Amino acid sequence: MKILVTGTAGFIGYHVATRLLQRGDEVIGLDNLSDYYDVSLKQARLAHFDGHPGYTHIHADLSDRDAMEAAFATHRPQRVVHLAAQAGVRYAAENPHVYVSSNVTGFLHVLEGCRRHGVDHLVFASTSSVYGANTRMPFSETQSTEHPLTLYAATKKANEQMAHAYAHLFGLPCTGLRFFTVYGPWGRPDMALFLFTRAILAGEPLRVFNHGRHKRSFTYVDDIVEGVVRMLDRPPTINTRWSGDAPDPGTSGVAPYRIYNIGNERPVELLRYIDILQQCLGRTARLEWLPLQPGDVPDTEADVSALAEAADYEPKIDVAEGVSRFVTWYRGYYGHQDGPDHDTHGRR
Structure with missing residues (x-):
């Protein structure tokens, strides 16, 4: 099958494209290699596809209407996995326009390409951040998501x-x-595990927000990829299940549409996450306690029962094994103890 994957220079897009190529699909990769974080890391991901007969790369920006139309018209993908976006919760306070340009206008161009060129299934990335002001755990697709706390979540x-x-x-x-x-x-250099690993190896303090009282459904990337690929092969049909007088928020009574949580149902305390990382590195961290950041939520917990029912989905990698695998990659990739020299957005 010919599949367009946007964001193949990115963290999850790279892994999804790799998996699709391994199973024999033809992948059309699209990325603009933005400088939100270290471009050399993105180039290193893409280098793994060099010479692969099943991979074709398009250097294009989602917000470029003509380029997106040309990508669909030229390559005629049968299915699309849309993972490219301006990521990051806090960066929106510095550069809000890029979020709307990439995540809203860019997504419109993807939808139009799918509509005009007969794509038979679009799988797209959303985020647990849409749960916003919800406090009832675990987060379920049946809950309202009308109160996002960040521009990223709103997009x-x-x-x-x-x-x-x-x-x-x-x-x-x-x-x-x-x-x-x-x-x-x-992984992305602006995310906690990457930042914490670099700081510990450099002997710098870890900036621990909310005084470490976070819980997160940390999910290993291979488990995410498994869910993405399983759902790609299962296009939704119109689901007529209703909840009271209105459709269930996660499905629809009038459209072939479905929303699923994808994550690990066993949330881990942030301090436990840090403790596992210290054990894997053989180093002790210095902790700098900070208050909750604007837009952050104290806890996330995923209810993935709907995805389990639809695709027999169950995450396999626990956090101890996942962090260990990351540390092995990090040390191997950077080839020395301290890793990259980057700011809070991961730029060199």
């Missing part, structure tokens, strides 16, 4: 609503996956 909520409109109006099967705190080899 992803917009994606879900835009996809439902296209599914209804044009019969485009759409599946949105709400990722919960993904980590693992080739």
Whole structure:
């Protein structure tokens, strides 16, 4: 099958493209190699596809309407996995326009490409951040997501609503996956595990927000990829299950559309996560206690029962094994103890 994967220079996109190539699919990769974080890391990911007969790369920006139309018209993908986006919760306070350009306008261009060129299934990345002000755990697709706490989350909520409109109006099967705190080899330098690893090896203090009283559904990247690929092969149909007088928020009575949580159902305390990392590195961290950051939520916990029912999905990698694998990759990739010299956004 010919599959367009956006964001193949990114963390999850790289892993998804690798898995699809391994199973024999043809992958059209699209990425603009933005400088939000270290571009050399993105180039190193893409280098793994050099010379692969099943991979074709397009250097393009999601917000470039003509380039996106050309990508669809030229390559005619049968299915699309849309993972490219401006990521990061806190960076939106510095550069909000790029979030709307990439995540909203860019997503519109993806939807239009799918509609105009007969794509038979669009799988797109959403986020647990859409749960926003919700405090009832675990987070379930049946809960309201009307109160996002960050612009990033708001753009992803917009994606879900835009996809439902296209599914209804044009019969485009759409599946949105709400990722919960993904980590693992080739991860993003702006995320906690990467930042903590670098700081510990450099002898610098860890900036621990909310005084470490976080719990997260940390999910190893291979478990995310497994869910993405399983759902790619299962285009949704119109689901007529209703909840009271309105459709279930995670599905639809009028469109081939579905939203799923994808993550680990066993949340881990942040201090436990740090403790595991210290053991893997053989180093002791110095902790700098800080208050909760604006837009952060204290806890996340994923209810993935719907995905388990739909695709027999169950995460396999526990946090101790996952962190160990990341540390092995990190030391191997950087080839020395201290790792990269980067700021809080992971730029060199």
